[in-house]
Amino acid sequence: MNQAEKLPDPNTTPLAQFDLSDPRLYEQDAWRPYFARLRAEDPVHYQSDSPFGPFWSVTRFEDIMAVEANHEVFSSEPTIVIGDLTEDLPIEMFIAMDPPKHDLQRRAVQPVVAPQNLAQMESLIRSRVAEILDHLPVDETFNWVDRVSINLTTQMLATLFDFPFEERHKLTYWSDLAAGSPEMAGGNVDQEERMTGMMDCLETFTRIWHERKTREGGFDLISLLQRDPNTADLVERPMEYLGNLVLLIVGGNDTTRNSASGGVLALNQNPAEYAKLRANHSLIPGMVSEIIRWQTPLMHMRRTATRDVEFKGKQIRKGDKIVMWYLSGNRDENTIDNADEFIIDRSNPRHHSSFGFGVHRCMGNRLAEMQLRILWEEIMQRFSFVELVGEPERVQSNFVRGFATMPVKLHPL
Amino acid sequence: MPTITLIEHCGTSHTIEAETGKTLMQNALDNMVPGIDADCGGACACGTCHCFVEGDWEPASGTADAMEEAMLGMRPDRTEQSRLSCQIEVNDALDGMVVRLPEYQM
Structure with missing residues (x-):
């Protein structure tokens, strides 16, 4: 991972x-030809050496679904990123648990994001989006990531947790710390800062847990955990409480945030699609799915083999890491027509791998x-063009496909 | 061709001439019945073709296997009648079957 070293030639370098x-493959947005070659030549590929140890890469859409469907052989424990958990912070979270424990913990929090509850949140989200957009500078360059993407998702997270609204920036900070570990995902967060931040997160949420205990009937994530018999004592298992907080914070933050930025980039790179959108706002729901496919904000999930198994002609050994590259599945021509193109009116836009499959599906x-739908509906009510006016800067990670900055200029209607 | 009725959550009813050998999910999509998303395309991997099989149609429509059970288990609105429509293959014995669709798919 020498930053100065050049990336190998994707066409001539032996697989x-x-x-x-x-992480430079993603930070430099250079990954496409590498994965195209793997899908064509060796779709279930063994890499015998890496800074994170050896691992398998599964790169085709159908194979990713097959791995994910078989949670008995391909376990989510002990963790779901390429690197292993750091020893100083042995957190546990339900994304990295297998059934039945996974199911019990997930069921406790799932109702908060069920669509009948979302319908009640729609007007709140819309008014916040409007507020954010109405305060943006016009005809002047600013960073879309900070002013819109982070702002929007952080407000949403604070609502879901019923977290003190004026302190909501802490949620974003913790999310970045949690997902940015060098050992786990090739990030560049300082380990000591990460540790301090995670402990602050745990302390803050432990305080919130006890305060909320005396309150009745809340419908935020903490109240739901407290009411469900399977998680009612979660606070007494600090590493599990923290793990699930991190899961919900990162899950609700990095993903939508980077899709909110990725859509701006995709539309700027594809002016004909932007024109289609201007002519027909009813394309927005389908476009949102296409943006999520196009961006693939979480690039992979990892599984670990619980026994020796043959998969697509390859002999996988017990304990091997299997990395499912959603990023590559989303460009698989065998499943998605013109997969390398951004097309906002696809006939089947929801058929993508960004949410994963099986019991761990997003x-x-x-x-x-x-x-994202509300964001684009409100953008189209105000601006004829969110113009990209410089190169966006991407984050360093092999897990989160995200943007640090994205300079834009707004053109009002 | 067996006749199958799918009832949306809002009450709108759709009676379709279903094609045997295809799944109920595919038949619903082919007939433009709203309320089934089928994000994964029929691989029992996303849970977004959830439906409720009415009455005594279980023997003819089959029972959920372990994978389907696992996916159904993630649904907050799961009931005894819950099935994934991509896992029900339409056959002549299903003539007259009534299926209700959930309020939402997720």
Whole structure:
């Protein structure tokens, strides 16, 4: 992962020398030809060496679904990113648990993002989106990531947790710390800062837990955990409480945030699609799914083999890591027509791999779609063009496909 | 061709001439019945073709296997009648079957 070193030539380098865990592939947005070659030549590929140890890469859409459907052989424990958990912070979260424990914990919090509750949140989200957009500078360059994407998702997270609204920036900060570990995902967060931040997160939410205990009938994530018999004592298991907080914070933050930025980039790169959108706002719901496919804000999930198994002609050994590259599944021509193109009126836009499959499929998918739909509905009411006026800067990670900055200029209607 | 009735959550009823050998999910999509998303395309991997099989149609429509059970288990609105329509293959014995669709798919 030497930053100065050049990435290997994707067309002439032997596959054995590819390092799919190298975060520069994603930071430099150079990953496409590497995965195209893997899908064509060796779709279930073994990498014998990496800074995170050896791992398998599954790169085709259908194979990703097959791995994800078989949770008995392909376990989500102990963790779901390429790197292993750091020893100083042995957090547990239900995304990294198998059934039946996974099911019990997920069921406790799932109702908060069920569509009948989302319908009640729609007007609140819309008024917040309007507020954010109405305060943006016009005809002047600003960072879309900060002013819109982060602002919007952070407000939503604060609502879901019923977190003190004026302190909501802490949620984003913790999310970035949690997802930015060098050991786990090739990020560049300082380990000591991460540890301090995570402990602050735990302390803050422990205080909230006890305060909320005396309150009745709340419909936020903490109240739901307290009411469900399977998680009512979660606060007494700090590493599990923290783990599930991190899961819900990162899950509700990085994903929608980066899709909110990725849509701006995709439309700027594809002016004909932007023109289609201007002519027909009813394309927005389908476009939102296409943006989520196009962006693939979480690039992979990892499984670990619980026994020796043959998969697509490859001998996988017990304990091997299997990385399912959603990023690559979303560009698989065998499943998605013109997969490398951004097309906002696809006939089947929801058929993408960004939410994963099986029992771990993204819990907040409908909330994410709703936020992005409202965002674009309100943008189109105000601006003829969100113009990208410089190169966006991407984050360093092999897990989160995100943007640090995106300079834009708004053109009012 | 067996006749199957799908009732949306709002009460709107759709009676379709279903094609045997295809799944109920595919038949619903082919007939433009709203309320079934089928994000994963019929692989029992997303849970967004959830439906409720009415009355005594279980013997003819089959029972959920372990994978389907696991997916159904994630649904907050799951009932005894819950099935994933991509896992029900239409056959002549299903003539007259009534299926209700949930308020939402997720």
